[in-house]
Amino acid sequence: MNRNLSPSKIIDFQNVRLAHHSCKILVLGGGTGGCSMAAKLSRKFKEKPSHVIVVEPAENHYYQPFFTLIGGGIGNVEKCRRSMKDVLPKNAQWIKDCVIEIDPKKNNIKTKNGDTVDYEILIVALGLKLNWQAVPGLVEGLDNPNSQVCSIYSPETVPKVFKAIERTRNGTAHFTYPNTPVKCAGAPQKIAYLAESYWRKQNLRDNINVVYNTSLPVIFGVKKYADALWEVCNSRDVHVNLSTNLIQVRPSENEAVFQSLDKPDKTRVEKYTLLHVTPPMTTPDVLKNNRDLTNEQGFLRVCEKTLRHDKYHNIFGIGDCTNTPNSKTMAAVASQIKVVYNNVMDYLMGKEMSQVYEGYASCPIVTGNDKCILAEFDYKLHPRETFPYNQGKESHLAFVMKKEVFPFIYWNLMLNGYWHGPEAFRKIFHPFAKIDK
Ligand code: FAD
Ligand code: UQ1
DSSP states (O other): OOBTOOOSEEEEETTEEEEEEEEEEEEEOOSHHHHHHHHHHHHHTTTOGGGEEEEOOOSEEEOTTHHHHHHTTSSOGGGGEEEHHHHSOTTSEEEOSOEEEEETTTTEEEETTSOEEEEEEEEEOOOOEEOGGGSTTHHHHHHOTTSSEEOSSSTTTTHHHHHHHHHOOSEEEEEEEOSSOOBSTTHHHHHHHHHHHHHHHTTOGGGEEEEEEESSSSSOSSHHHHHHHHHHHHHHTEEEESSEEEEEEEGGGTEEEEEESSSTTOEEEEEOSEEEOOOOEEOOHHHHTOTTTBOTTSOBOBOTTTOBBSSOTTEEEOGGGBOOSSOBOHHHHHHHHHHHHHHHHHHHTTOOOOOOOOOOEEEEEEEETTEEEEEEEOTTOOBOOOSSSOTTSOBHHHHHIIIIIHHHHHHHTGGGTOOOOSHHHHHHHOTTOOOOO
């Protein structure tokens, strides 16, 4: 059901009622970026609810970073789920539908149900799609409740993860990172550390080999945190295979097939007693198939500083679906909100755009069931830490932030458009820190 839906026209076409809407600002996607932007913008235009429209098909909104903790046996899916109607801003119209076509020349979009929406400004916040089918055998393994194949990456698959970890008593547990860009590049290894920590507590650690297989040639993109993570792996006896990609799962044989990205004709078959898979990801089809708007990989082409489209100046992008070379995280979205908001306002007033995004991203890398390395960095992969301690060291305080503080900030501040990341705190703790431009 569409909330506040007051289409300007209803067209009866062979007994199918198609609606035509128009608005000042159209937001595609009601996830982290879309919901936060719609909240901020609809507050600005609150006298006219029809000014901001959000197109989003999902019934529920999830705080995705919590999936990792659920996989580690901390909390359940209900803890990180809210009804979409309760999180989307009341001052905006919600069209509960999927966008299937964007026509930037005509400034309109079409939805799956056949509705059309004209816009003055378009904000694209469509996130990343999980491409489970790209790995043969993976869906079959995930769907079978008795198999040991699992994934923290979606609300449907995450409930099985901790059960599978609890059932593992020996053998080899494999964790994977795919050969595509992913959201939260730290999550595929966080779940390995959480599982390792559980098995250690159960006195099972000596019976289980823990192997992290990553398609990347490094364990983490930022040297400071990569060095710290190598120490974690060495001290906990986690074996790391770099440039290693999962290409097939054979659930009935408990076998996983890996390809070496250094020598692509070389494949290796491994037996597993647990297989945690991070699926390959792409942008949603509506973007991927629109080459006028996207790069070769299907990501929305925006200027990495202003976040405005490089060809259509009334289109802006936020979050995981853009081609900006930052790490795809919620923390990155937080600092993009202010940039997109101010640049949209400047554009509407005919002014030069004033705000620049410097690629800030952050990742609380959970390294056990009570500790965390709090990585923060920018486009140049230079650390950009907020707190006055060395965040490359494992800390319990960072774990408490991950478990308690960030979810609170998300539901209460960020989704209402009031959280732009920790930059203000950083300035207080590091008043003389230089910013690389
Ligand atoms: P999303 O929030 O995914 O929203 C995209 C929205 O678009 C969805 O609601 C979807 O339904 C909608 N949509 C898709 N297709 C269409 C269509 N055709 N029409 C209309 N709507 C559509 N980030 C951190 O900062 N810290 C962490 O610790 C962290 N951990 C994570 C752990 C896991 C397991 C996962 C999965 C993610 C984690 N993240 C973390 C990443 C974070 O959740 C994402 O970076 C963030 O949610 C991106 O926001 P977004 O708005 O770009 O995309
Ligand atoms: C952050 O701002 C944020 O948004 C709410 C997250 O969401 C999950 C984060 O994980 C992190 C790390 C940040 C950055 C904030 C601080 C205080 C470092």
